[in-house]
Amino acid sequence: MFLFASMLLSWVAFARVGFADQDAHVALFPWIVSGDLKIDWALHQPVPWRTPECRIAGTVHLGGSLAEICESERRPWSGEIAERPFVLFAQPSLFDSSRAPAGKHIAWGYCHVPNSYNGDAAEVVRRIENQVERFAPGFRDCIAGRSVMGPN
Secondary structure (H helix, E strand, C coil): CHHHHHHHHHHHHHHHHCCCCHHHHHHHCCCCCEEEEEEEEEECCCCCCCCHHHHHCCEEEECCCHHHHHHHHHHHHHCCCCCCCCEEEECHHHCCHHHCCCCCEEEEEEEEEECCCCCCHHHHHHHHHHHHHHHCCCHHHHEEEEEEECCC
């Protein structure tokens, strides 16, 4: 609860102060030590989720056990990235066909990384896509293209 509350207060203060520079934000709020790495995907087809309910969800939270999710969220605090990151995954073209060409789809997902992470983005992409593949076997075969954005 403390983490959520401090993050919320940080975001509110950040919006009010209006800093465009993340370093200024971190200087004011040093307890916020995680950033995120986001991937936007262009897909040939919908994501082949193993669980049918995920096929009709706008957002899917990908994690294993509670212990695995907690470990994934703890790692950025020590400057590391989890092998199986907790991934927030959205598939907006399921509900808005104007977001992709006819018969195609888009999706995006992100996981937390250490703030100002400057490590191997390709490795984080591999870990995120492995996590999606874990719950949607064949996901990689759906990918037509990707764009990666990190915290820097």
